[in-house]
Amino acid sequence: MTVLSSTERVRSGASSAGRISVSIANGVATVEISNLAQRNALTRDMCWEIQELMPRLEADADVAVVVLRGSGDTFCAGASISELSSVLVDPQPDGTSVDHLSGADAAIASLSKPSVALVDGACMGGGWQIASACDFIIANERAVIGLTPAKIGIIYPRPGMERLVRLVGQANAKYILLTGRTFSATEARALGLVADVVPSASFEEKSAALVSSLRSRSRFSMHSMKRLVDATDAAPSDADREWADAWAAMPDSPDMEIGISAFLNREQPQFRWRPVD
Structure with a gap:
């Protein structure tokens, strides 16, 4: 398997609708979700790219920590609405269907290395599922988080829903999913959707310090x-x-x-x- 060098920057995805990119420096792989025209919503191709990238980061001995974040001032608006069917229920020749979002989730969750999601701005629907596949989420105080499948007539994917129940309990999971409410970062932390909330003015500095501390641990x-x-x-x-x-x-x-x-x-x-x- 080909692995990434410590100085290489890989930009995947020929699709103009979005891409997943990674930069590696000092043992830290920073994976960026970028689809600015759709608030960093995930297309099917982007989900594929995450699935292809994570095993490469796992195999790279120079990578000690994986960081997931969004481009610009948005983390991820969830699955792309224009591609929602192909992202969640992509039909296969044998009559089955594939949930590519949950495939990306599984790829992140399978990492043996510590992983952290840095959530700035909106983190909606499948965006939270992808973030929660990391070991923990650090949110900017201006972040907003919502799990809104009930607003568009779909069911939240099973891996994301089961993780939600483990993190917040059944009653809170029902409250979050059935109301489709959007929560502030502080509310999200109280519910257990994120691990910590960092002031906006020091988000980059404190996030970098956290990642550096992980890098120094055994x-x-x-x-x-x-x-x-x-x-x-x-x-x-x-x-x-x-x-x-x-x-x-x-x-x-x-x-x-x-x-x-x-x-x-x-x-x-x-x-x-x-x-x-």
Whole structure:
């Protein structure tokens, strides 16, 4: 598999309706949703591009953290209304249909590396589903979030709805979906739709500091704990196996000794663990 170099900038998508682009610097891959004419709405091709890009970022040993954001002052208006059917229920020759939005969701969620969505401006419908596929969402205080399938006569995709219920509970999920309300960033945080809200004046600075802090943490710790948190939804036997494997691997990771030594010597640890190809 071809992977991205640390200095390469890849711009995918021949479609003039939008594109997904990525820039990689200092171990951070910043993935940008860009479709300004439609407030960064996702077309079928853009969903494909996300599905193709995420395995490449996963395979790139130089990428430690993945950041997802929108171009300009909008995160994502959801699935493109003009392509809604082909995005959500694309018919296949065998009579089945494909939900490309949820395919993009699954590609992001499958990353073993930490991922964060930086939400500025509108984050609507499928835009929240894509953002919530990351490990957590940081919102600008001017962000607005709405899950509005009831306004256009559709059903929210299953992966997004199930994640919504896990994050906010059944009653709040029904309230959010059935009313189709748009929430301020502060309201969204209170409901559990985002992890944190950052003032607009310092959004870029604080977001960069957060990503930098993730970059400095032990990759062994982050990869392991991300996998173990996800395993809480798995069958008990699978969760037990994940825990046993992670706990057994901890003494063999160089990061444990490095972290303890740095703490005792009041130094900044320089962690060395890298994922096995």
